[in-house]
Amino acid sequence: MDKFKRTTRKLYYDDAYLCKCPARITKIGSDYIELDATVAYPEGGGQESDHGFIVSIDGIGVRFIHARKVYTTKINIHDFPDIRVDGVIEHVVHEEDRELLGQFHAGMEVVVQIDVRRRACLSLSHTASHLIYMAISKVRPDAVARTLGCHIGTGTARFDFAVEDRVSPEQLAEIERLANALVRRNSTIRVYPHPEHADARYWECEGEVIPCGGTHIDSTALVGRLIVRRKSMGKGKERIACEFSDAVLKTEAYHS
Ligand SMILES: [Zn+2]
Structure with missing residues (x-):
């Protein structure tokens, strides 16, 4: 049940032009970093996801090449028959940077930044x-x-x-x-x-x-x-x- 309690704050909805924000790591997977907040728009509604970087305060940086929204909840809202809300956003790390994942851990403060041109x-x-x-x-x-x-x-x-x-x-x-x-x-x-x-x-x-x-x-x-x-x-x-x-x-x- 633990996974359903966590959420990622979707700062791209608060400010569509925010390209960088501080965040805290909530989970590290084999190929991804989950954050408590992000500026990265995850794949959804046919739109491809953002790409970008996650950098620790020690200056260790990894590229992410996909962002996906998981553990969402289905709710009933007029006009939105298939909507799933809340959930967490996993930032899938570039294959070449995955060996650096061992230097990140849950609770760590990082900065997440998107590829603005993309x-x-x-x-x-x-x-x-x-x-x-x-x-x-x-x-x-x-x-x-x-x-x-x-x-x-x-x-x-x-x-x-x-x-x-x-x-x-x-x-x-x-x-x-x-x-x-x-x-x-x-x-x-x-x-x-x-x-x-x-x-x-x-x-x-x-x-x-x-x-x-x-x-x-x-x-x-x-x-x-x-x-x-x-x-x-x-x-x-x-x-x-x-x-x-x-x-x-x-x-x-x-x-x-
Ligand atoms: Zn649209």
């Missing part, structure tokens, strides 16, 4: 995914109603849908046009927690409200021109992906 890319990509999703929901609401999943990486974002009819070239062009119109309007993006639990979060832009706990940028223009593509995934399944070659990364907003 986070900025993921936040931008995640925001772009919402813009194409908003556009797809207007052009192909039937597909959005049967969303199979999404993946948000540093250079691209994509959704998979179950469909009766494929997305036509005309519909794809319309999706791209609507998404780019959102970019051009430089609309404000707001994120905020559900009143019942801070881990249940909303994303809002132009009156569209979507339950989403990922990381995002503050307005749409930085995404730059979106290029939208489709790929058939076999009968009855379509993938729509976007790329953003003109994007502006706002790394200067991050602070420790």
